[in-house]
Amino acid sequence: MATELMAAETRPKRAIRWHVGVFLAPAVLVYTAFMILPLFGTLQLSLFRNIEQSQVFVGLGNFRTLFGDPNWSVNFWNALRNNVWFFIIHMLVQNPIGVLLAALLSSPRLRFTAFYRTAIFVPTILSFVIVGFAWKLILSPIWGVAPHLMDFVGLKSFFTPWLGKEHYALTALSLVSVWQFVGIPMMLIYAALLSIPDEVIEAAECDGVTGMAQFWKIKLPLILPSIGIISILTFVGNFNAFDLIYTAQGALAGPNYSTDILGTFLYRAFFGFQLQVGDPNMGATIATIMFLIILAGVCVYLFLVQTRLRRYQF
Amino acid sequence: MSTATRSLPRAIGAHAILLTYTAIALFPVILVVMNSFKSRVGIFGAPLTPPTPKTFDLIGYTTVIGQGDFIHYFQNSLVVTVASLFFVLLFGAMAAFALSEYRFRGNTMMGLYLALGIMIPIRLGTVAILQLMVATGLVNTLTALILVYTAQGLPLAIFILSEFMKQVSSDLKNAGRIDGLSEYTIFFRLVLPLVRPSMATVAVFTMIPIWNDLWFPLILAPSEETKTVTLGAQLFLGQFVTNWNAILAALSLAILPVLILYVIFSRQLIRGITSGAVK
Numbered sequence: 001m002a003t004e005l006m007a008a009e010t011r012p013k014r015a016i017r018w019h020v021g022v023f024l025a026p027a028v029l030v031y032t033a034f035m036i037l038p039l040f041g042t043l044q045l046s047l048f049r050n051i052e053q054s055q056v057f058v059g060l061g062n063f064r065t066l067f068g069d070p071n072w073s074v075n076f077w078n079a080l081r082n083n084v085w086f087f088i089i090h091m092l093v094q095n096p097i098g099v100l101l102a103a104l105l106s107s108p109r110l111r112f113t114a115f116y117r118t119a120i121f122v123p124t125i126l127s128f129v130i131v132g133f134a135w136k137l138i139l140s141p142i143w144g145v146a147p148h149l150m151d152f153v154g155l156k157s158f159f160t161p162w163l164g165k166e167h168y169a170l171t172a173l174s175l176v177s178v179w180q181f182v183g184i185p186m187m188l189i190y191a192a193l194l195s196i197p198d199e200v201i202e203a204a205e206c207d208g209v210t211g212m213a214q215f216w217k218i219k220l221p222l223i224l225p226s227i228g229i230i231s232i233l234t235f236v237g238n239f240n241a242f243d244l245i246y247t248a249q250g251a252l253a254g255p256n257y258s259t260d261i262l263g264t265f266l267y268r269a270f271f272g273f274q275l276q277v278g279d280p281n282m283g284a285t286i287a288t289i290m291f292l293i294i295l296a297g298v299c300v301y302l303f304l305v306q307t308r309l310r311r312y313q314f
Numbered sequence: 315m316s317t318a319t320r321s322l323p324r325a326i327g328a329h330a331i332l333l334t335y336t337a338i339a340l341f342p343v344i345l346v347v348m349n350s351f352k353s354r355v356g357i358f359g360a361p362l363t364p365p366t367p368k369t370f371d372l373i374g375y376t377t378v379i380g381q382g383d384f385i386h387y388f389q390n391s392l393v394v395t396v397a398s399l400f401f402v403l404l405f406g407a408m409a410a411f412a413l414s415e416y417r418f419r420g421n422t423m424m425g426l427y428l429a430l431g432i433m434i435p436i437r438l439g440t441v442a443i444l445q446l447m448v449a450t451g452l453v454n455t456l457t458a459l460i461l462v463y464t465a466q467g468l469p470l471a472i473f474i475l476s477e478f479m480k481q482v483s484s485d486l487k488n489a490g491r492i493d494g495l496s497e498y499t500i501f502f503r504l505v506l507p508l509v510r511p512s513m514a515t516v517a518v519f520t521m522i523p524i525w526n527d528l529w530f531p532l533i534l535a536p537s538e539e540t541k542t543v544t545l546g547a548q549l550f551l552g553q554f555v556t557n558w559n560a561i562l563a564a565l566s567l568a569i570l571p572v573l574i575l576y577v578i579f580s581r582q583l584i585r586g587i588t589s590g591a592v593k
Binding site: 020030033035097100104118128240290291 | 329331332336340346404416427432438441501528558562577
């Protein structure tokens, strides 16, 4: 293809290829109007402050407030720490479980895979509203389902109302989120495993590489690009998460802000809560910080991770 | 194959792990649906048993149906999701094709520009989006939601689809060109059918966040006419915090349509994933 196109490009005075524009135009227009321009509008807002009913340019003043003013900075660093923990739990629990399930599902001659696949993906399609409320009910000491279940395995004494304890609430919610989203890594890895050609597997079998060794030495290296994609998707998703915390713990991300992440912090700054009045400019400032964090993560992925992963073409 | 006997214990092990995880995945859903058919005494007395004639009660459902217009909310959600999905897949595939197939000045820049949206949570632009919708009079219309969700879904769709489009054999496309097919025909008749598996994947990833979104319906279309089912359920659940019958019934009503939709789409997804590309 490359040589053909190179030849095409060196051909003098070729006609304008209108079809390229036609193919690109709808996506570019909608995307620019409803995503890029509003985003820049928001970044711009973070440099202004509303003083006496008019927007005044304050440079990085809002950022100084966010990092320096104890009214803001305590909550900000708390939200950032919590968010990092939220992400770590996802990486350590969600993605290994996803890979394990996908590996099992793709084993040859295994029956009922369609059933497992469909069933395990079910939580992913449910909305945060359903998931948040359902788990709130299950973990609620009033209903008593969780202690009842733990009684079966003799762990009843370990039960505490996790969502109500500062120490456990964030981890509990992270695990709920893992429960909900494990289907995504599972599906992506599963698709990647299926796309490995039979010849490669047969060659491995001829060489006596089977079972676990085959997974670690043959399949895992081949699905590494998919694992990379999943990691960055998890990172982006976690650092703008909001709905689950909001549904389960409310905008105050209780108890005592212990489940507060950047998304809920942004929401409170933006729309106000209790006695504090909403401040669009501070909201935009937090949004800008979230943008920079996500940008940094994506750059690490694109320039450090992705370029080192070998891509195999079959 | 001779490995058949050796793989029997392994198969049992695999089934055990998969069954356990399936139980974990389905338990909360089954628990909620099961208890929604019980009386208050049944819900608290024996939460883990299916409804018996003694505990069977539809009081939760009568409360919910008497209170909210869930069928209407469901229609709104369906319109928004299907329309957004259609535009994301069509526009996304077209743009992905242009990026992966043609060399033109600014190709890489355009690709990066479009990929920028994968990492930008569109929520960060909410203020400006709201201003835009107010200015164009689109507040409290489903159109506003469709436009925003199309913009939200496009970057990932283009990113994934162009990865797959690169793998479509160029011999096939060139053969089409030699046969005198236009670029549009090549795209719609040759390439699109070949990337259908990845389209199914993209569809699922696009559909889920749109259907489940709470933020934009709340901000852009909170009126009774345009409420989506997610927003309706959230408001309803907030209202009936202590009425467990009503909450469980509302949760079940929110789960069931999604499950039906999922079963329809999952067939397509699985067929898509398993039927490889060019064979």
